[in-house]
Amino acid sequence: MVALLTILGVAVAVFVGFNIGGSSTGVAFGPAVGSRLVRKPTAATLFLVFGFLGAWTVGRNVIATMSSSIVPAIQFTPVASVVVLFFTGASLLISNLYGVPASTSMTAVGAIVGLGLASGTLNRALMFVIVSAWIVAPLLCLGVGVGVGRYIYPYLDRYVAFTTFSLHFLQLDRSGTIPRPYVNPNASPQDIVGSLLVVVIACYMAFSAGASNAANAVAPLVGAGGPLSVSQGVLVAVFAFGLGGFTIARRTLETVGDEITELPILASLIVSVVGATVITVLSYFGIPASLAVSTTSMIIGLGWGRASRAATLSELLTPTSERPDFEVATGALVTSRTEEAPASPTIGDIARTEAPPERRDGIPDVPAVGAEGPADLDENSLFNPAAAKRIATMWVLTPSLAVAASYPVFVFL
Template sequence: MAELLILVGVAVAVFVGYNIGGSSTGVAFGPAVGSRIVRKVTAGALFTVFALLGAWTIGRKVITTMSSEIVDAAVFTPEASVGVLFFTGLSLLVSNLYGVPASTSMTAVGAIVGLGLATGSLNAALMFTILSAWIVAPLVAVVIGAVIGRYLYPYLDAKFAFGRLTDPLVAVDTQQTIPRLSVDENVAPRDVVGSLLVVAIACYMGFSAGASNAANAVAPLVGNGALDPGTGILLAVGAISLGGFTIARRTLATVGNDITDLPILAALIVSTVGATIITILSWLGIPASLAVSTTSCIIGLGWGRASRARTLAEIATPTPADKPGLDATTGALSAPPTEGGEDVDSAPTVGELAEGDTPAADTQQASTDRVPRVGEEDPEELAAESLFDPTATARIVALWVLTPSMSVVGAYLLFLLIA
């Protein structure tokens, strides 16, 4: 019976890893694939390599935390392991049904907490530390995004342009006996540097995803001794890779829920900030959500960019009748108007690139001396299209709290009955 439960646990772990790979690959490599810098197969391969690197290095600390420190490893019986993995898989189902980037890490930890409460083995001090990190990390992401959006984004937007390449940057010639790689000679050196930056950030996000998510798939099985950490990592990354090469093709086309409407530059900023926060937390052994950090950064970035219409002194006072209220927008993340008052084309979004709806070249170039100062930009130019609305934001935050809470309660009741 125990062997059968372990096999069921492995199957559920593969299911969890498969879904993680399907969603995370699209979010990480959406900009690179949408811009035709790499193909979907290449994206899947690169994501697998860097997810394995992240899981094999600092991801081990997260596995240790979730497999033996939140609760004692002896508590992870085969039945308990299947139960924890079941609630982790359930979180993926809930997030997919509601279209919300819910946290697999938070829900997996919630299931372990329910197990610890039912068995009286919960490490309360460690959970306090983890909960504190879950509160601080999104706040840090919002603040960083707001500062970048308000003070740095217009200058970055004027310096860099990300468009859609006519042909892939690197092509694979499969006509020969041994496949050969070739670089498109028609791509300008500046575009090559920009393309390499896009791919590098995507690989970095893959590293972060592997470091934080491998534990979600296999920590219970490592805790009960069914798998050693090395084997568990290989199983998790193998399942993640399977998802990256299969269902990720759809997420690479639609490019995820939370960054589809973002310009390429904004998506890269959000990816870098979110991945850095999660990498630091993983290095500390704290399981945390990449989706929550990146979404929080989107909120901060949109608000910060829109807030440039007013100075800090004006923000601190009631909004004048002649200035409309601020709205965090994707339109606010587009290029500023030119000196002659003519609008330039807005930056292509990740979703538009993935769907092929933008021109081949991005024309939103401007020199840094044309960037309006804070308080000089037209609020109407910054409020063209909503990045998020209060209702959607409230729904996302509510599910961030509700999903782990349901996991805690459900796991607690389940393990209380079978204990």
Template sequence: MISLLLLVGLAVAVFVGFNVGGSNTGVAFGPAVGSGAVSKLAAGLLMTVFALLGGWTVGRRVVTTLGSNLVVGDPFTLPVSIGVLFFIGGSLFVSNVFGVPASTSMTAVGAIAGLGLAQNALATAVVLEIISWWIVAPLIAFWVSGMVGRYAYDAVEERIAVDTSDGSLLALDTDGRVPTPQLADETTPREATGVVLVVGIACFMAFSAGASNVANAIAPLVGSGQLTMNAGILLASGAIGLGAVTIARRTLDTMGEGLTELPLTAALVVAVVSATLVTALSAIGIPASFVVIATMSTVGLGWGRATRAEGALVVDADDVVEELEQEVSVGDLYRPWATLRVVALQNAVPAVATIGAYALFSVW
């Protein structure tokens, strides 16, 4: 018979997975939703499928190692696991309520680091290495995207030409015995190719999110022997899917519309930069700050485009009108106050998890 304490642990794990889905879906599919490539419901369903694939394959390694690298010894008893998961889930829930996606990896590492500090068992060298990459990678994302936005965006847009048309992307051909999907009359082949690229990269980002973040929901319980690996992955993936189709709607709005207006070309740039950096960090064994990297890529692209508009030269009356139109659009390209709110909360959430876990386990 399952004990009451284990039921509590499972409930907290589901709560963490639910908030992981709410936070990471906005980052993976925000550009695709903001550009009109997919709906919010479709984004949630795709997030569910690819997060499960990532967790079921690559994520097994993360589940195995998360509980042993940051803290020396074997700290994850069932009560301790519940305490750690509580701070991870609670902190992520606060970020989702504010509509700002927070880094699950940073929050989970923060909570476990709080446990390690309280027990004088923190693997300091490992933590410092991870933090150094968390600082460097978002800066790389910001500046690469910013340079693309300022100097290369127009050339990229002209080359791929993936502006969206009105109406649906696909239509059903009902002339035959079996209805078959085909491109709608208004859809160009280039637009269809662009949509496939954006959605495909978003699915890859969802795969990466599942690979790294499934562990954040279940690693303590699996590490304590209370849950098998397969059962844990299925539990976490189901909870992520629930969050992806419900609470993720707010973070989808924030990432797709609240920071910068993203046409399909811009969504493709953000997705490529973010997915490349996350994959590179995962390849060298660093738990990637998935949310922060994608956020800073989005902000960097908007900043680059906005500063390009602000720096245009005005030489005659026609250019004056054009420049004024560009200045009006700057507020759409880059919103400093929205950016400040996002960055502040993304740093506050892991800090809250760390301090809360340290305070709890200091008196445990």
């Protein structure tokens, strides 16, 4: 019976990792694949390599927290491990059905909390730290996004360009006996630098995803009495990530940007760097946290900060009759009434294979804060408020349901 439960637990862990790999590969490498900088198999391979590095190094700290610190490792019996993984997998299913990025980390922790409450072994002090991090991290990303969007992004958008190539960035010359790689002749030196930056940041995103998500797939199976060692657990998780990356990740690009954002590649790179850094730091300290929550908070902050350039801080705090219609909203990364078209293709352009807006010659001046008109929120809106409400609801609902549903199960067991 124990052997059967072990096999079932590993199978459920692979299922969870499979779904994580499928979604995370597309999120990390969507801009790179859409811009034809790398092919889909190359993106899956790079995600596998850097996800493994993140899981094997920083990810061990998160695995230790979730496998033995929130509740004692002895509580993870074969049955309890399967139940925790079941609720983690169920959260992925719910998020896929509703089309929102529900947090796998938060739901997995919620299921473990249900086990701790039922057994009376929950480490409440640690949970206070974890929940505090869940609150502080999105707020930090939101604040950074507002600052960058209001004061820095307009200047970056004028000087940094990213090109969507009609052919892939690297080509193979097959005229000789040995195929010889060469760079797309349409690529300028600026394109080459920008392209390398896109790929490097995608690899960093993969590292962060591996560090934070390996524990979600295998933590209940690791530790005292568990069938897997930490190293074995990492290998199982990364194997499952690879399965998802080479299969279902191919579909992720088709839905990127459909509801949440029309996000320029430059903005997506800023979001990736900040979100991945926050999660990597938390993972280093062994705190399980959501990459989806942090990156989405950063997107909201960028849009809000960008739109707020239409008014000075004093005008934002003290509305006047001169600006009766002004409203701070998350909606101005793509375009506004008084600015040039965006320099880079958006993620939506890539998803729909549309041509990006044409860059005008020269680098226009950036209007001062308060000098711009309000963002045109009816067209090219960055953020969909209805989608935001649904996402925020799922962020709170899925871990809460995991606790509420797992508690009676563990009491019965």
